[in-house]
Amino acid sequence: MKTSEKKEKISRKTIQRLTMYLKCLEKFSPDDYISSEEMGVLLGVTAAQIRKDFSSFITNIETCIGIRGKGYNVKCLYEMIENILGINKQNNVIIVGAGKLGNAILLEGDIEKPRFNIVGIFDITKSRIGKEYKGIKISSVSDIPKIASEQRIDMAIITENKSIAQQVTDIVTQSGIKAILNMTSLEIKVPRDVVIEHIDLNRKLQELNYWKEKAE
Ligand SMILES: NC(=O)c1ccc[n+]([C@@H]2O[C@H](COP(=O)([O-])OP(=O)(O)OC[C@H]3O[C@@H](n4cnc5c(N)ncnc54)[C@H](O)[C@@H]3O)[C@@H](O)[C@H]2O)c1
Missing domain, CATH: 3.40.50.720 (NAD(P)-binding Rossmann-like Domain)
Structure with missing residues (x-):
C-alpha cells in the first residue's frame, strides 16, 4: 500500500485522537510511564482503541514500552506522535x-x-x-x-x-x-x-x- 493510500484510510477522528493523546501526555513528566488503561480513563477512550491507534500508526511502538506493566514512556510516545503529525519541525x-x-x-x-x-x-x-x-x-x-x-x-x-x-x-x-x-x-x-x-x-x-x- 502506498503512503497516500494509507493516508486516505485514516479518519479525521483518528487524527483528532492523536492530538488528544499529545495534550494528555503534556501533563506528565517525560520520564513517566503511562499505560493505555490510564490514558483511556483520562480521555474517555477505551484502552483497546488507544492500543489500536498506536499499533496502526507507530510501527516501532514497542521501543516505547518499558518494564512489563509500566506502560509507555511519555517522552518516547510524545515524540512518536509529534513525528506522525509532522510537528517535530517548524x-x-x-x-x-x-x-x-x-x-x-x-x-x-x-x-x-x-x-x-x-x-x-x-x-x-x-x-x-x-x-x-x-x-x-x-x-x-x-x-x-x-x-x-x-x-x-x-x-x-x-x-x-x-x-x-x-x-x-x-x-x-x-x-x-x-x-x-x-x-x-x-x-x-x-x-x-x-x-x-x-x-x-x-x-x-x-x-x-x-x-x-x-x-x-
Ligand atoms: N471560525 C471562527 O471562529 C470565526 C470567528 C470570528 C470570525 N470568523 C470569520 O472570519 C472572517 C473574518 O472576521 P473578522 O471579524 O476578522 O472580520 P473583519 O471585518 O474585521 O476583517 C476581515 C477582512 O475582510 C476584509 N473585508 C472586510 N469587509 C469586506 C468587504 N465588504 N468586502 C471585501 N473585504 C472585506 C478586510 O480587509 C479584513 O481584512 C469572517 O469571515 C468571519 O465570519 C470566524
Missing part, C-alpha cells in the same frame, strides 16, 4: 485577512512556536497594508505568490471576509500552498492536492446542540 504559516480575527490570532492566538511559525499576514484592503503587528508587516494578498516562491509556506489561515474568501484562497493555492485552515463560514473549494480544514462556529454549535439534545 511549519511556516501565513494569515490571510488582517481584520479582527486575523490580528487576534497573530497577537493572542497562542499558536505553538516553533511548530507553527507565523511568517506573514496579508490583506486585500489598501488602508491596512503596510501596518505592522507583532513585528510583522501586513502585505498585500497579491504579494503571496512572490513570498511563497521565496520561502517555504506550509499552510495558510483564511480570515478574510466571506465575500472574498474564495478569491484569496485561489491566490494561496495557486502559489503552491497545500494546506488551508478556513476560519470563514464559506465552503471554500480547493484543488484535490490541497488539504483544507474548516473551523465554522455555526457547524460546531449544531454539533454541540445534537449532543445537548441527546443528553436531555
